[in-house]
Amino acid sequence: MAEVLVVGGSGGLGLAIAQEYAGRGDSVVVTSRTKSGADEAAALVGGSTRGLAVDLTQPETIESALAEITAVDHLVITANLPGGNTIAGFHLGDAIAAATVKLVGYAETVRVLSDRFRPGASVVLLGGLAKDRPYPGSTMVTTVNGGVSALARTLAVELAPLRVNVLHPGVVGDTPKWQNAELSQVVSRTPIGRTVSTAEVVDAVDFLLRNGGVNAVDLELDGGARAS
Template identity: 65%
Template structure:
């Protein structure tokens, strides 16, 4: 039985990814900072879905939180921190928390679990298109998403022969953040004429985990917005 761990799988695209793997028959574990929220999501994802409370912004707690995880075939880390933060009005505590979660928390999670990876295990880390397309208020988001590229490259060496890739999505049109927003930004600028969907992000995640030739790559799933 394949074991899939989705960090941040209690909501949004993380929950859709968790459901995709549960529907194909994996044993799935999802995490949230709030155990009750993870339990609620697990009831919707599937009957064999386990849950854990995990806070990536407190990396010193990650090892203990993951103590019950014994084997991992697929590790997906989707957790995000997107509070606007500009250079002109830099909120230092928020910036420290966001960067700690996204870079230190991601790295510590992989470190803790690497000895529990099965022989063919693979990792997908979520970044974001802000690393290529900064926007007002994205100072911290752009910085830590660019850092995901560096993290993936060094992890590919550190955890070899296990594979690790990054997925950077554009705005996700049917995500909780954007699905009820009229005329969301960029929707009319993508060559495909719309924003990408959560199902497309889940499919791309599965591709990165499945395809054994993909390693140390940044995959952009954005409907082609980067060429416009």
């Protein structure tokens, strides 16, 4: 039975990833910014899943928030602040929060857990296609997702033999984020003729977590959209 921690496991992709491992009988912990949100998510995931409150906009609180985690085989960090930010209308508070969550928060989470990873443990960080395919308003999304790639490479070296990889999905059309969104333009420029699915993201995360030879890799899961 693996010990699995999903930081940002209260909704969307993180929730689906947690459900996959709980369904296999693994011991799963999911996080939300609030304890009530985390407990609700843990109940949704089912089994023995536990919920923890972790807020990556407050990096100095991460160590105490994760104090009860004693062993980790698989760490997945999906946490993300919604919203865009253009350079023309640059909002400093939003920009600092976005960088804090995905760069400082992801790094501090891994640091805090660094002496609790069991032999053979692995980490997957969530980036996104915006790192290679900017769009108006993606200034911070593009910047932090590019930074997540760099972060994974340095973590893989500093914390060797811990494996650290990044999954960069394109638009995952069946996530709550895109509910009711008009995605025909995205679909038309995606060679597979559709957006990628949550099930495909879960499968790709599992591959990165499980395959012992894959390390410091950026895996793009976008149906070929970045090539078109």
